Amino acid sequence: MSIYRKPVIFIIVSLVVVLVGSVVSTFIPLFMPSMEPALEGITPYNPIELEGRDIYIREGCNNCHTQTVRPLLFETARYGEPSKLGEFVHDRPHLWGSKRTGPDLARVGGKYPDSWHYKHMENPQAMFKDSNMPPYAWLAGNRLDTSLAEKKMKTLHFPFADAEIRALDGKTEMDALVAYLQKLGRTKKPQPLAATTQGAATAVESPAVAEGHKIFDENCAGCHGADLAGGLGPNLTDAEWKFGGSDADLILSITEGRPGGMPSWKSVLDQDKTGKVVAYIRSRAKG
Amino acid sequence: MRQEESYEDGAVKGFIFSSLFWLVIGLVVGLLIAAQLFAPALNLLPWLTYGRLRPVHTNGLAFGFAVTAIIGVSYYVVQRLARAPLVFPGLARASLWLMNITVALGAASLFMGFTSSKEYAELEWPIDILVVVVWVMFAVNMVATLIKRREEQMYISLWYLLATVVVVALLYIVNNLAIPVSWFKSYSAYAGANDANVQWWYGHNAVASLFTFPILAFFYYFLPKSTNLPIYSHRLSIIAFWSLVFGYMWTGAHHLVYTPIPDWIQTMAIALSIFLIAPSWGSVINGYYTMQGSWATVQSNYLVKFFLWGITFYGLQTIQGPTQAIRWISQFVHYTDYIPGHVHMGTMGWVTMIISASFYYLVPKLYNTSLYSIKLANNHFWLVLVGQLIFSITMWITGLQQGAMLTATNEDGSLRYSFLETLVHNYPYWMMRFAGGIIYFAGIVIFVYNLAKTTANRGGREAAA
The missing domain is CATH 1.10.760.10 (Cytochrome c-like domain)
Known part of the structure; x- marks a missing residue:
């Protein structure tokens, strides 16, 4: 008996063959608690940050911006501490990305004031003449759709206060996106600046x-x-x-x-x- | 000839021309986003921004062009290799309609910003369900036809097509599992690192199972058919097939080198990626040795060029890919243009070459005529070859330059270049790459024109040789 004469058996055998690697590399880690370790200072998104994240997803920001800092010297010098597993436990989906047409954003939170982001997204070329970032001024003119805000928080089992949902009224999509960007990589309160005069x-x-x-x-x-x-x-x-x-x-x-x-x-x-x-x-x- | 007439090829024609339609659309979107990289003012409207269009380009070509072509050509090939007509011709026609509806809805939804954000799996859950339904219709028809076949032995091409059916279903369903919030919005069933790991298990193997298995199936079918040369080694193809399907599924995490994913997953993926060179080159060698002693047919048979350059790019692709998985190369080229450069050699040089050759073989047969113009087919070939080479080589150079600038440090350990300084150096290359894209697109326009003319060339002979 040859499996090359039995299509159904052939399908079953090939399924088993592809499942070996799939189970080991991908399915088993799904059940390993070490893939989602608890990390101090990591909190779920609040309603406005989650809405901002959904706008980040809708606009496909992940097509040009990554969100993982690799543990390499030139990388940490540019973007900060290497990313850790525990930082992403609330991320559904993950937004690590695969291409840096623009810089990594894993730790952009707190790097610039809110006003910088508003100004930059409204017209990136006015701030950096040679930037190729698309302008997103229209986000500031779009009122945030809050109809699903509560359902989203409940679906993801994130804690929230009703006041936080009510506070979304009147916000723009730009407000939400900036709130999300400011959350990225921020696990603790900012450290006070150390006074040095080196160099x-x-x-x-x-x-x-x-x-x-x-x-x-x-x-x-x-x-x-x-x-x-x-x-x-x-x-x-x-x-x-x-x-x-x-x-x-x-x-x-x-x-x-x-x-x-x-x-x-x-x-x-x-x-x-x-x-x-x-x-x-x-x-x-x-x- | 009686046998030929009993086959059910009605849907095949529809699949071929639908596929060509989506090919043109997908490439136009590709050209636009290639230009947006150096001309941000082209992000004219929200639904014409790069962030929304890039998934339209990738999904449009992967599903609209490639999957449509794969299903259509498979319906043809399976009947011949089974020596039996399709069991459910009505189902094949229904799957054609549903496929086009799915791609159209998918493209529209991506323009509108409905996306799961997971690469090549961006479509939201209702459209995912449509994709799965189309796929099940295809699988049922194909397996039923194989069960009713009159040819005892299943040829190599059928192994690859059966593997395609199984693997695509497994990957697509598992990776797209999500919790819906509304008709247009869902959240992934997996969080963080696991979501990334599942995504790239899908992302890499969807490439394997759509851009490798069925394309090899067509290569193994149409090369002997159009040259009358038997495949060099049956034994080699058996070994290559099983090690390829076994090896691929481990390698997804080579897209996640130096991310927080545990090292053992990364290392396993890197090791198996290098292992894959062997079965990949098994097919390349099988292709070359099939031509041994008959290389002169390259001159007499215009189709042979497509097959040989196609398999050559497959060979280059499967060397380049594994090298990119190695840690110290990954740290330099990952996240740069080098990687999309690699992908475009595979899609423009290998996948589209073989699908083009398959269409050139099929369309005259299906319309019972001869090709409108071999000269135009040759023009098509040279334009896509040159266009693709300019395109991918330019992107590799861009990637290497980006890698060099982004990793450069001064003596005191500080970075030598700001991100913006590295960006401005990409512009000349991005313009050159756009020019390569235009040349490639011109070739595709000739291809589509030639096939459209062929359908009107009923009973005619080839006009100009």
Whole structure:
């Protein structure tokens, strides 16, 4: 008897053959508690974050943005701590993605102020001239559909208060999406900034103002304005400094970020570039 | 000849031309999103944004073009290899209608933003059910016909088609299990890491079972048919078949290298990916050796080019794929354009080449005529070959450059380039890739024109040689 003469038996045999690898690699892990470990500080999404997540899914943000930081040095320098299994236990579906046309977003929460996201999504090219991110200004004009909000929370067994559902009324889709982005990777309260002045002395001596200008336009002008006169971030030409005006203070602001919205740039700008940006800002400051 | 006339080929024609229709639509969407990468102003309306269109492109071509073609060509091949007509011709016609309705609804729903977000499984649950119904109709018809067959031995092509039926059903159903919230929205049955693991078990093996098994089935059927050369080794094809279907299902997690998925799952996937080179090349070698001593037919028979370049790209694909699974290569190329470059060599160079050749073989036979123009078929061939090469090679180079820039660090350990600096360097390549896409598309337009003209060429002879 040959199985090449019995189609039904052939189907059964091939099913068994493909099930071996499927069971070991994919089905058994479904029943392993170690695939979904509890991790301190990981909480389910609240109603507005979940609605925002559904908009992220609807707009296919995952086609260009991943949400996993790999445990590799160049990766953690850019995006932060490596992703951990326990961080994703509430994610149905997962949104790890497979392509980075834009940057990873696993830890984007808290990196920028809300106003940065509104401004950026409304017109990414106004902030970063060379960005290829599609503009999403229309999200701010769409009222959030809240009809399924409660059912969604119940389906996923996420805890919620009725007040949180009621608070969704009048929100826009953009509000929800920003709330979701701000949740990403945020497990604990933000750490207070450590005051260090390392690397200040050598960097500021660089006179490359022109290069600083270019770096500023690419990275800083989106918030501080191409003329440095301010926007989302404060004016840099008025000799008023919220966090101190010494070179060391400016470098610290740039490398470590400041409360109130200034992100940390140390993963993008090395000491040399930071120094050039400071030189450029000095060259434009009044008085 | 009496035998030929008893076959039920009505639905086959419908499947072929439906498939061509979705091919053109899917490629137009592909060209648009390729342009959006360097021209973001082309994201004109919410339903024309890249995020919504990319699934329309992938699902439109995977389901609308490939699955439709696979079902149609299988209906033809199964009858010949069984030496028996389809048991349920009415069911075949019904499956044609339902297939087109499903693809149309699927595309519309993706435009509207109804998506599960899981790659190549984006369709929401009501459409998933339609897909499964079409597939069951196909499976029932095929298996029933095989049970009633008059040819004792089942040829290699039938093994691959039976494996396709089984594996696609298993993958599609398991990965798409979800908890519905409404008609248009559901949440995955799995959470986090398990959801990712199930997704890529599906994602990788759907590629195996749609873009490998049935395409090999057609290769093994149409190459001997159009050249009158027997397949080189039956024994090799047996070994290759079983090790391929066994090996594939372990490898999904090579899409998850360096993610939080446990190392043992990743390592197993990487090891089995490398193992797969052997059975893949079993088919490649079988193809080459079949042609041994008869290479001159490449000049006399226009179809042979499609088969040989197709199987060659399959061979390259199945070397490149496993290398990408290796950790230190993955860390460099993962998440870059290198990976979609790899996918496009497989789909544009292998899958579409073999399906094109199958259609060229079938359409004149089904309409009882000869091909409208062999010259145009040759033009089609060279355009898709050149277009595809420009397309995939450009994407590999882009990917390598992205990898190099994103991993570059200064002496103090800080990153050398901001993300935006790496992005701007992609633009020239993305434009070049778009040009490759246009050349490829021109070839496909000629292909469709040639086949459409052939149907009107009833009883005629080939006009210009």
